[in-house]
Amino acid sequence: MKAEILTIGDELLRGEILDSNKSFLAARLCELGVEAYRQTSIRDDLGELVDAFRCAAARSDLILVSGGLGPTRDDRTTESIAKAFGRKLVLDTASLREIEQYFVRRGRTMAESNAKQAYFPEGSEVLRNPLGTAPGFALQESKSWFFCMPGIPAELVKMMNESVVPQIEKRSDLRKEVSSTILLRTFGIGESSLEEALKDCFHGSGVTLGFRIAFPDLFLRLTAKGNEPAKVQAHLAQAQAVLRERLGAVLYGEEQEDLEKIVVNLLRESHQTLAVAESCTGGWIAQRLTAVAGASEVFLGGVVAYSNELKAKLLGVDPALLATHGAVSEAVARAMAEGACTRLGAELSVATTGIAGPTGGSAEKPVGFAYVAIARRGEATQVRSFCAELERNRHRLLTTQIALDGLRRRMLGFDWNLNRAGGISQPVD
Amino acid sequence: MKAEILTIGDELLRGEILDSNKSFLAARLCELGVEAYRQTSIRDDLGELVDAFRCAAARSDLILVSGGLGPTRDDRTTESIAKAFGRKLVLDTASLREIEQYFVRRGRTMAESNAKQAYFPEGSEVLRNPLGTAPGFALQESKSWFFCMPGIPAELVKMMNESVVPQIEKRSDLRKEVSSTILLRTFGIGESSLEEALKDCFHGSGVTLGFRIAFPDLFLRLTAKGNEPAKVQAHLAQAQAVLRERLGAVLYGEEQEDLEKIVVNLLRESHQTLAVAESCTGGWIAQRLTAVAGASEVFLGGVVAYSNELKAKLLGVDPALLATHGAVSEAVARAMAEGACTRLGAELSVATTGIAGPTGGSAEKPVGFAYVAIARRGEATQVRSFCAELERNRHRLLTTQIALDGLRRRMLGFDWNLNRAGGISQPVD
Numbered sequence: 001m002k003a004e005i006l007t008i009g010d011e012l013l014r015g016e017i018l019d020s021n022k023s024f025l026a027a028r029l030c031e032l033g034v035e036a037y038r039q040t041s042i043r044d045d046l047g048e049l050v051d052a053f054r055c056a057a058a059r060s061d062l063i064l065v066s067g068g069l070g071p072t073r074d075d076r077t078t079e080s081i082a083k084a085f086g087r088k089l090v091l092d093t094a095s096l097r098e099i100e101q102y103f104v105r106r107g108r109t110m111a112e113s114n115a116k117q118a119y120f121p122e123g124s125e126v127l128r129n130p131l132g133t134a135p136g137f138a139l140q141e142s143k144s145w146f147f148c149m150p151g152i153p154a155e156l157v158k159m160m161n162e163s164v165v166p167q168i169e170k171r172s173d174l175r176k177e178v179s180s181t182i183l184l185r186t187f188g189i190g191e192s193s194l195e196e197a198l199k200d201c202f203h204g205s206g207v208t209l210g211f212r213i214a215f216p217d218l219f220l221r222l223t224a225k226g227n228e229p230a231k232v233q234a235h236l237a238q239a240q241a242v243l244r245e246r247l248g249a250v251l252y253g254e255e256q257e258d259l260e261k262i263v264v265n266l267l268r269e270s271h272q273t274l275a276v277a278e279s280c281t282g283g284w285i286a287q288r289l290t291a292v293a294g295a296s297e298v299f300l301g302g303v304v305a306y307s308n309e310l311k312a313k314l315l316g317v318d319p320a321l322l323a324t325h326g327a328v329s330e331a332v333a334r335a336m337a338e339g340a341c342t343r344l345g346a347e348l349s350v351a352t353t354g355i356a357g358p359t360g361g362s363a364e365k366p367v368g369f370a371y372v373a374i375a376r377r378g379e380a381t382q383v384r385s386f387c388a389e390l391e392r393n394r395h396r397l398l399t400t401q402i403a404l405d406g407l408r409r410r411m412l413g414f415d416w417n418l419n420r421a422g423g424i425s426q427p428v429d
Numbered sequence: 430m431k432a433e434i435l436t437i438g439d440e441l442l443r444g445e446i447l448d449s450n451k452s453f454l455a456a457r458l459c460e461l462g463v464e465a466y467r468q469t470s471i472r473d474d475l476g477e478l479v480d481a482f483r484c485a486a487a488r489s490d491l492i493l494v495s496g497g498l499g500p501t502r503d504d505r506t507t508e509s510i511a512k513a514f515g516r517k518l519v520l521d522t523a524s525l526r527e528i529e530q531y532f533v534r535r536g537r538t539m540a541e542s543n544a545k546q547a548y549f550p551e552g553s554e555v556l557r558n559p560l561g562t563a564p565g566f567a568l569q570e571s572k573s574w575f576f577c578m579p580g581i582p583a584e585l586v587k588m589m590n591e592s593v594v595p596q597i598e599k600r601s602d603l604r605k606e607v608s609s610t611i612l613l614r615t616f617g618i619g620e621s622s623l624e625e626a627l628k629d630c631f632h633g634s635g636v637t638l639g640f641r642i643a644f645p646d647l648f649l650r651l652t653a654k655g656n657e658p659a660k661v662q663a664h665l666a667q668a669q670a671v672l673r674e675r676l677g678a679v680l681y682g683e684e685q686e687d688l689e690k691i692v693v694n695l696l697r698e699s700h701q702t703l704a705v706a707e708s709c710t711g712g713w714i715a716q717r718l719t720a721v722a723g724a725s726e727v728f729l730g731g732v733v734a735y736s737n738e739l740k741a742k743l744l745g746v747d748p749a750l751l752a753t754h755g756a757v758s759e760a761v762a763r764a765m766a767e768g769a770c771t772r773l774g775a776e777l778s779v780a781t782t783g784i785a786g787p788t789g790g791s792a793e794k795p796v797g798f799a800y801v802a803i804a805r806r807g808e809a810t811q812v813r814s815f816c817a818e819l820e821r822n823r824h825r826l827l828t829t830q831i832a833l834d835g836l837r838r839r840m841l842g843f844d845w846n847l848n849r850a851g852g853i854s855q856p857v858d
Binding site for chain 2: 013014015016017020027028036038043195211276281282283284286287289300301307359388389391394396
């Protein structure tokens with residue numbers, strides 16, 4: 001069973017918008033156990049469209065199409081597919097009535113051009129569009145099924161979920177294999193090291209492993225396929241257990257669980273409050289934590305102490321320390337974190353200070369050098385340093401991630417050592 | 430002259446990410462006066478890739494390729510293109526040295542798999558990658574030119590701009606028309622109002638105007654085309670002048686000039702220092718300002734006062750105000766901004782307090798309600814309120830943008846009224 005996706009519209013080929021329909025349709029197919037093996041974007045051009053529909057019919061069993069169903073002369077999907085397969089366009093009176101009513105409900109008169117949207121290639125099944133004027137249609141051409149949907153994302157999503165997915169689910173000839181997949185998130189290990197660590201896994205087990213860099217993280221995707229749902233689930237669970245065992249603390253979450261969600265949940269579960277003291281990250285740690293709904297239960301707030309004066313004034317960092325060691329130093333990172341606990345009244349805190357660049361480095365402390373400190377009342381403060389030669393905002397993002405991951409490791413009792421082999425995840429592609 | 434785009438990677442066909450490379454490459458081509466007539470995404474599969482490269486060579490003159498240049502066994506672009514056109518893979522020793530040095534600089538050992546990235550199809554020209562380990566390459570196959578670039582967006586953008594665009598510009602056989610384009614950034618006006626305001630512009634002038642929603646902004650792209658470079662430039666300049674005249678203060682910048690850059694520059698030019706006091710935006714204003722290199726000259730820092738205690742303690746907000754009016758109130762917004770000036774020692778400050786949701790609203794102050802205040806020493810503090818029913822993080826982003834835009838308007842002497850017609854830009858699709 002082969003599936004592909006066609007997205008249609010001049011605006012796509014001019015790069016004016018991100019093609020979110022393409023990724024939505026691909027993701028929905030994946031959830032049904034069908035992986036699209038190809039995706040093509042085509043302009044609103046009759047000749048190019050006819051050619052694309054014929055090629056798709058020759059090579060694929062299931063073709064999802066988005067766009068080109070509107071009322072204007074730019075919209076040529078219906079006309080092209082009819083021409084590609086030698087079919088007449090026939091009026092669907094029920095659709096015409098619905099389109100007329102759509103305008104009546106809005107107190108407007110239907111433009112003549114809208115009538116075009118009630119014509120479909122002979123033999124199509126019309127797919128209702130409760131959100132707009134462009135109905136979709138399904139059409140079988142020899143062994144291939146086409147599902148044509150509107151390009152407006154909200155209309156496409158509704159039609160895909162309510163009309164197309166149920167048809168794909170019903171047609172056993174369109175689905176031969178069951179598949180199940182999970183995304184696993186890691187931080188603190190490079191792509192080559194990760195592949196090295198996992199290279200002998202899953203040979204011949206029906207499970208595949210994919211890597212994706214999502215700086216500064218590295219994501220893994222495990223996919224199991226087969227004919228029996230129970231076996232597929234069991235294979236996936238087994239593979240996941242192997243990965244968790246091998247990766248240990250670098251595997252921090254799955255699917256949508258980002259580090260900020262994990263940190264907020266750990267704080268909530270352990271009834272601790274958190275404050276932050278940020279210099280080089282400039283508010284990014286606080287910004288990410290407060291992106292999590294309900295963060296206010298555990299996150300008290302923080303200080304963005306960009307100037308030395310504010311480090312002293314708001315966090316109580318001793319000006320002598322700043323004078324002796326400089327703002328980017330172990331002593332100041334420690335004092336910032338401890339100051340955040342005492343001054344802001346939190347049990348736990350994290351502080352950052354570093355040289356994000358592009359200027360401000362010295363021989364002793366080059367651009368890219370940074371400290372992250374974690375303090376907890378009544379316990380020893382941990383301070384770690386690292387140096388990463390990265391563009392300013394990638395450096396800030398990496399430092400933010402190290403801070404959040406440090407909080408996670410502290411609360412879970414994992415060791416926290418940035419300098420171990422495979423150290424910090426870097427872009428490698 | 431026919432151009433097309435190939436983006437490669439299993440993650441694209443599973444819908445795990447939005448294919449931003451595709452739209453970036455398409456937009457850059459458009460700016461060069463070349464419109465891609467087709468875009469295809471292909472999995473990391475040798476057979477499918479070989480087939481795609483051969484088809485592209487048969488039908489197009491210029492083929493831009495992204496992805497599949499990494500060190501892992503998933504990455505098959507180089508191998509496939511060599512196989513498609515019967516070429517050997519040959520080692521480029523200069524690239525190998527660069528990759529080795531990349532790891533040396535980071536104090537790491539190069540994994541064996543990275544050496545793979547220094548092999549290229551015979552006859553290729555290597556394209557340097559200053560940001561990562563994967564060089565790209567250019568290759569001519571009969572009349573077709575292939576440019577293969579890495580899939581990591583930052584690396585792709587740099588290689589396209591610095592290595593590929595100059596080659597396309599040089600080859601007159603690849604370009605027939607001259608075109609010139611500019612992106613203009615607006616905030617505070619909706620798409621329909623904008624379209625209404627500009628509908629009679631540029632008829633028959635050879636200049637086109639495109640809109641793109643980049644929440645919470647709305648971007649305009651002006652493009653002029655023609656055969657004579659001087660005329661094209663003149664048409665573009667004229668059209669830009671018309672737009673600036675009509676749009677006034679809602680047009681805040683062009684191309685890469687985001688609001689944080691503009692605010693930092695205005696502060697620098699007027700020799701003023703800034704501090705922030707953030708509640709609902711949770712550090713986002715500070716995070717954006719500190720993203721600008723050199724922000725430390727004018728940005729002192731800020732307070733993320735998520736709890737009421739910290740609003741009182743760090744900003745000196747009178748606890749009686751908090752008790753009487755609540756944290757989300759005009760009085761507290763004003764006190765936060767004024768406190769940021771006095772406590773943090775800045776000339777100018779901005780404060781935010783609001784209910785980002787999804788919970789925490791009341792009949793009087795529903796979810797989406799927020800205040801933004803701007804204080805300046807010796808002048809009256811301005812406070813504005815608005816209500817926008819948006820998902821939590823879109824609300825926080827809108828509030829951040831209103832705050833930065835408010836600072837810009839204050840420094841430029843523009844009026845600052847969130848409730849005028851066309852008010853806040855909202856998502857409309």
